[in-house]
Amino acid sequence: MSANEGEPTLSASVVGASGFTGGELLRLLAGHPDFEIIQATSRSKANKTIGHTHPNLRGLDLRFSSPEDLESVDVLFAATPHGVSMEQIDAFQDAADTVVDLSADFRLESEAQYDEWYDGHSRPELLDESEYALPELNRENLPGAGLIASGGCNATATILGLLPLFEGSVLSGDEQIVIDVKVGSSEGGAGGGEASSHPERSGVVRPYAPTGHRHEAEIEQFLGTNVSFTVHAVEMIRGASATIHVFPEEPVSKGDLWGAYRGAYEDEPFVRMVAGGGGVYRYPEPKAVAGSNYAEVGFELDPGNKRVVVFSAIDNMMKGSAGQAVHAANIALGLEETAGLDFAGMHPVGSP
Numbered sequence: 258m259s260a261n262e263g264e265p266t267l268s269a270s271v272v273g274a275s276g277f278t279g280g281e282l283l284r285l286l287a288g289h290p291d292f293e294i295i296q297a298t299s300r301s302k303a304n305k306t307i308g309h310t311h312p313n314l315r316g317l318d319l320r321f322s323s324p325e326d327l328e329s330v331d332v333l334f335a336a337t338p339h340g341v342s343m344e345q346i347d348a349f350q351d352a353a354d355t356v357v358d359l360s361a362d363f364r365l366e367s368e369a370q371y372d373e374w375y376d377g378h379s380r381p382e383l384l385d386e387s388e389y390a391l392p393e394l395n396r397e398n399l400p401g402a403g404l405i406a407s408g409g410c411n412a413t414a415t416i417l418g419l420l421p422l423f424e425g426s427v428l429s430g431d432e433q434i435v436i437d438v439k440v441g442s443s444e445g446g447a448g449g450g451e452a453s454s455h456p457e458r459s460g461v462v463r464p465y466a467p468t469g470h471r472h473e474a475e476i477e478q479f480l481g482t483n484v485s486f487t488v489h490a491v492e493m494i495r496g497a498s499a500t501i502h503v504f505p506e507e508p509v510s511k512g513d514l515w516g517a518y519r520g521a522y523e524d525e526p527f528v529r530m531v532a533g534g535g536g537v538y539r540y541p542e543p544k545a546v547a548g549s550n551y552a553e554v555g556f557e558l559d560p561g562n563k564r565v566v567v568f569s570a571i572d573n574m575m576k577g578s579a580g581q582a583v584h585a586a587n588i589a590l591g592l593e594e595t596a597g598l599d600f601a602g603m604h605p606v607g608s609p
Contacts, residue, residue, distance in 0.1 A: 265293035267590060268330040272349070273337040275299035275321060276447045278359055280311040281579035282334050287317055289583070289597030291590075292332075298324035327352040332586055335359060336579075338446075343380045346404075355589055356404050357582045363387035363406035364475055374474045390585035392594065393417060393525055394479060399588040407585065410577025411438045411488055412475035414499040417528065417552050418569030423480055425517025427509055427565075430482035435502040438486070441493030441543070444573050452490070463490040496543025497577055501567040509565060514556050522554065526595050527576065527584070531555045531568075541570035548572060549602040550580030 271282045274297035286292045297307060299321040308315030324345075327333070333353035335342045342349065342362040349356045365371060368381035378384070388402040389395045391413060399405065408416070415436050422428040439462070445453040452458070452465070466488040473486040515532075522528040531541050532555035538545050541553035553570045571577050580598055587594045 265289075266291050267332060267592075268293050268295045269332050269334065270294070270296035270298070270328060270330045270353070272298045272324055272327070272333060272335045272345075273341070274307075275302045275310045276336055277443050278446075278574055278578045279336040280314065281574045282336055282359075282582065283307060283311065283314055283317065283319075285579055285583045285597050286334075287314065291587075291592050291596055294319060295330050296322055296328045298322055298327070300324060329353070331355065332357065332590065334579075334582055334586075339375065343378060343383075346380055346383065350403070354403060355586065357390065357407060357586050357589075358387075358405065359407040359578055359582055361406075361409060361471065363404060364389060364408060366478060370474055370478070374471050388585075388589075389479065390581050391416065392581075392584055392588055393522070393528060394420060396588060399585055400591065402585075402589045405582070405585050405589060407578060407582040409472040409475055410444060410497045410571065410573035411440065411470065411486075411499070412472040412479075413577045413581065414438060414497045414552070414569045414571050414573075415472075415476050415484075415486070415501065416479055417571070418499050418501050418554055418567040419476075419480055419503070421517040421521035421554075422503065422505075422514075422565070422567070423482075424521050425513070427505055427513060427517050428482070428503060429506065430480070432482075432506060433504050434482065434484045436476075436484055436486045436499060437489065437501075438497055438499045439489045439491045439493075440498075440573060441491065441496045443494050444490075444497070458490065459492055461490060461492060464488070465490050493543060495547050495572050495574055497571050497573040498541070498543050499567075499569040501569070503565045503567060504563055505565060508560075508563075509558070511558050514558065514565065518554065518556070527551050527580075527598070529553050533557060541568040543570045543572065544606060545604065546570060546572050546576070546602050547606055548575065549600050550575050550584060550598040551602065552576050 332355040371378035390407040
């Protein structure tokens with residue numbers, strides 16, 4: 258389904274639109290054939306033009322408005338910090354039939370998980386209602402969903418890397434799985450603080466969550482296994498790159514691995530297989546997907562150590578956030594699922 262004669266058919270708003278992810282949502286919705294942006298809210302930027310904060314959107318004829326006065330729309334995207342959506346969900350659902358939340362507020366399945374990994378949850382009765390946004394994992398449950406939770410960027414990169422190994426029975430869930438994710442500074446948001454300032458970030462490969470990262474809960478929930486998970490901050494602006502070490506209990510061949518990954522992803526519009534071919538970019542690379550909704554996934558076999566090394570790369574603000582949210586909304590609302598998301602990225606490009 259698409260708009261008749263090029264006219265948008267659905268109205269949309271972005272709450273928390275002055276942040277990095279909010280800007281990405283506005284960029285995607287402005288170029289989407291089926292959405293018209295009705296409202297973009299920001300407490301700190303109210304009445305200022307969108308271009309004042311997002312210079313790439315200076316041509317967008319829209320101003321930030323207060324989140325206190327939400328307009329009625331078909332779909333509302335909430336790009337707010339953790340904790341805001343669960344407190345404002347009634348207002349969001351009053352304003353829109355479909356709410357897509359990009360925070361962590363509705364990603365997990367139980368109140369007990371929020372008690373363990375976050376600071377509890379004020380609306381646990383809605384957790385059963387929410388659908389995880391990642392289409393490669395949850396496409397069949399998205400049509401008609403009224404509350405959608407976009408996945409965490411580190412969890413997204415990891416799940417996409419590992420999912421075929423579980424679906425293809427290469428892994429059972431009892432194996433040791435060691436995950437190292439390297440992320441760009443935009444993951445800290447527009448107000449990332451001292452650690453994300455250029456003088457402190459430049460040149461670093463800094464472990465900032467050696468253990469206990471909150472995205473670990475998503476990975477374990479959706480893959481049904483325990484993982485050892487570490488995150489490093491690196492000098493990239495955009496990007497999340499996962500290197501995952503797995504040790505299958507039974508011998509595995511490259512043919513087994515290709516069969517698992519092709520079986521999972523050959524029909525997926527936004528997953529590209531990159532596994533040791535020719536050229537400079539022989540394995541998944543965030544720079545190769547910067548600005549796009551694509552994920553690159555690949556692997557290498559280490560038979561001497563009975564190890565498979567899995568690689569996955571995404572743009573954390575696109576496939577790991579705004580792009581995933583729009584992709585899920587397309588499916589939920591019965592639109593062409595790739596609508597507004599066909600940008601292939603650029604090459605060459607500077608630090609992504």
